[in-house]
Amino acid sequence: MKTLRTTTMSVAMALGSSVPAWAVDTSKTYSSGLLIAIFLAFCALLVVVQLMPSVMLLVGFIKGLARRTETKAEVQAAGPPKA
Numbered sequence: 001m002k003t004l005r006t007t008t009m010s011v012a013m014a015l016g017s018s019v020p021a022w023a024v025d026t027s028k029t030y031s032s033g034l035l036i037a038i039f040l041a042f043c044a045l046l047v048v049v050q051l052m053p054s055v056m057l058l059v060g061f062i063k064g065l066a067r068r069t070e071t072k073a074e075v076q077a078a079g080p081p082k083a
Helices: 002-017 034-078
Strands: none
Touching: none
């Protein structure tokens, strides 16, 4: 059992150390031009423009919640209405 474990670890270490030799040079495969960069920039711009209204809505929602809890605290501090 111990020899099997030793052999397995030795093979794993030998294969693990030779993995970078199997890597493929992708500089020729994925050389994209200027048009691809412009397209990706346009996609990023669309995402940012769509995020802005949602962030503004979230900020307004949080402000509304804070204002409501302030008003509720003021009403409770004033006490019950006198008749």
